[in-house]
Amino acid sequence: MPELPEVETIVRGLRARLPGRRIQEVAVTQPSILRTPAARFVRALEGAEVREVSRFGKHIVMRMQAVRSRRAARGSPLSFFWIVHLGMTGQLIVSPSAQPALPHTHAWFELDREESLRYIDIRRFGRMEITEPSAQPVLPARMERHGPEPLEISEQEFIERLRSRKARLKALLLDQRFLRGVGNIYADESLFRAGLHPAALASRLSPARAGRLWHAVREVLQEAIAHGGSSISDYVDASGQAGWFQESHRVYGRGGEPCLCCGARLRRAIVAGRGTAWCPRCQRLNH
DNA sequence: AATGAAACCTGACAGC
DNA sequence: TGCTGTCAGGTTTCAT
Numbered sequence: 001m002p003e004l005p006e007v008e009t010i011v012r013g014l015r016a017r018l019p020g021r022r023i024q025e026v027a028v029t030q031p032s033i034l035r036t037p038a039a040r041f042v043r044a045l046e047g048a049e050v051r052e053v054s055r056f057g058k059h060i061v062m063r064m065q066a067v068r069s070r071r072a073a074r075g076s077p078l079s080f081f082w083i084v085h086l087g088m089t090g091q092l093i094v095s096p097s098a099q100p101a102l103p104h105t106h107a108w109f110e111l112d113r114e115e116s117l118r119y120i121d122i123r124r125f126g127r128m129e130i131t132e133p134s135a136q137p138v139l140p141a142r143m144e145r146h147g148p149e150p151l152e153i154s155e156q157e158f159i160e161r162l163r164s165r166k167a168r169l170k171a172l173l174l175d176q177r178f179l180r181g182v183g184n185i186y187a188d189e190s191l192f193r194a195g196l197h198p199a200a201l202a203s204r205l206s207p208a209r210a211g212r213l214w215h216a217v218r219e220v221l222q223e224a225i226a227h228g229g230s231s232i233s234d235y236v237d238a239s240g241q242a243g244w245f246q247e248s249h250r251v252y253g254r255g256g257e258p259c260l261c262c263g264a265r266l267r268r269a270i271v272a273g274r275g276t277a278w279c280p281r282c283q284r285l286n287h
Numbered sequence: 288a289a290t291g292a293a294a295c296c297t298g299a300c301a302g303c
Numbered sequence: 304t305g306c307t308g309t310c311a312g313g314t315t316t317c318a319t
Contacts, residue, residue, distance in 0.1 A: 003312060032295095058313080088313055089297080104297085123296045125313060167289060176314085183312055232312060233299080252312095273291065275310080 002086045003058060004150065004181030005224035006235050006243065010092060011055045013238025017094055018050040018062070018117070023109050030106035033121065035129035044080065044130050045109070051079065056139065057146050057180030060084040060092065066133045078133040083140070087125025089234045093118050122234065146180040150217050153179070159210040162202050169205075169213070170198035171272035182217065184274050185230055185252045190217040191278060192251045197285040198271045198278050223248065251277040 002010070026045050031038040047067040054061045066078040084092060097116045101108065107119040107128070119128065131137050148157070165172055172178045173187035182190070191198050194216035196209060205213075229235060229243030232253070236242055246253075250260050255268025255277040264281040 006312075085313085087296090088311070121296095122298070123311090123313095125296065127314090165288085171289080174313090185312060230312075235312070274313095 002090070002229070002235055003183035003186050004055075004221055005186070005227075005245065006229035006237075007055050007058050007060060007086070007181070008225050009229045009237045009243060010086075011053055011060055014060070014062075014092065014094070015053040017115075017238070018053055018111075020049070020051075021111050022047065022049045023111065025110040027108040027110075028106065029108075030124065033106050033119070033124060033126060033128055035127050041128070041130055044133070045082065048080075048082075055181075056083075056143060057149070057176060058085060058183070059143065060086075061139070063137070064130075076135055078135060080133045080137050081131040081139060082128070083131070083143075084119070084128050085126055087121060087123065087127070089123045090119065090121040090126030091234065091236055092238060093120065093236065093240050094238055095240070146176050147178045148180065150179045150181055150221060153214075155211055155214045158214040159207050162210045162213065163205060163207070165202045167202055168199045168272055169196055169202055170274070170276055172202050173217070174272060174274065179217075181221075184276075185232075185249065186217070186220050186224065188252045188277050189220045189249060192216075192283060193220060195282055195284075197283045198276045200285060251279065253277070 023045050026042045028034065028038055028042060034041050048064040050062055051065050052063040062082040064080055064082050066080055068077065094115055094117050097110065097114045102120055104122045105118050105120050109117040111117060131140060169191060170187055173182045173190065190213065194213040196213055224230060224245040227243055227245035227248065228237060230246040231242035232246060251266055254266050257266055259266055259279040259282060262279065262281045264279055266277055267280050268275065268277045
């Protein structure tokens with residue numbers, strides 16, 4: 001479900017309500033969503049305080065201040081990361097505690113002021129974990145292998161990175177080790193805006209065309225964030241509101257329909273293992 | 288290094 | 304009505 005713009009929208013919502021608050025009670029009813037053993041997960045989070053909410057690619061990263069153990073009562077406070085990946089259908093929503101749990105609610109975090117944070121995930125592809133408490137907590141090794149943030153990488157670095165790879169553009173944009181945060185919707189939308197074919201080989205791209213892709217990716221992601229993300233079926237922000245960038249999709253979900261630019265019939269096929277839509281006239285393979 | 292397929296899940300929808 | 308097959312915003316793992 002959620003790609004960078006959706007996760008960013010959720011993070012902004014959580015950032016407005018969570019920092020400074022303490023988790024009073026944790027209930028996990030579906031432990032398979034956890035990467036950390038359930039007992040350790042619950043023990044670490046109960047009583048811990050949210051210090052900071054941020055995004056790392058498609059991950060929500062919350063820096064938590066650990067409960068002071070009696071032994072470490074005089075040391076400096078320890079913190080750890082609480083990391084959430086929403087998979088395809090995950091939702092993290094702050095609701096009044098009195099509100100009954102919706103179906104597929106797999107974890108419940110009771111806050112103060114009669115509010116609770118719920119984790120809902122129909123398909124259960126999402127995962128949560130916590131890291132070791134430390135004065136200077138570190139992200140899991142798996143995440144350290146991710147590529148740069150698409151909105152932070154410079155045009156020059158993007159062009160070099162792109163042209164050093166042989167894969168198809170679509171496969172690269174989806175590869176989190178190349179760039180972190182782009183998924184199927186924004187890969188297709190970016191390629192359309194750059195006028196590049198999804199199956200074009202990265203190594204054969206001219207610097208100018210690679211630069212166009214850099215601009216297109218930024219533009220699409222920034223516009224999507226400004227529109228609160230794309231809601232296809234499940235995505236909602238931290239207060240349960242849908243986004244509206246799906247109204248601005250130019251190719252995603254429009255296979256068979258006319259191109260908004262030239263009127264040609266948009267194509268749809270599997271590229272890099274994922275459903276892909278593009279305009280055969282605006283996005284040519286041979287340049 | 289790159290690609291493809293399969294696995295992990297539920298729900299919506301099309302077709303019969 | 305109900306069955307079957309296909310598809311869906313993602314990632315990981317394994318074989319080639």
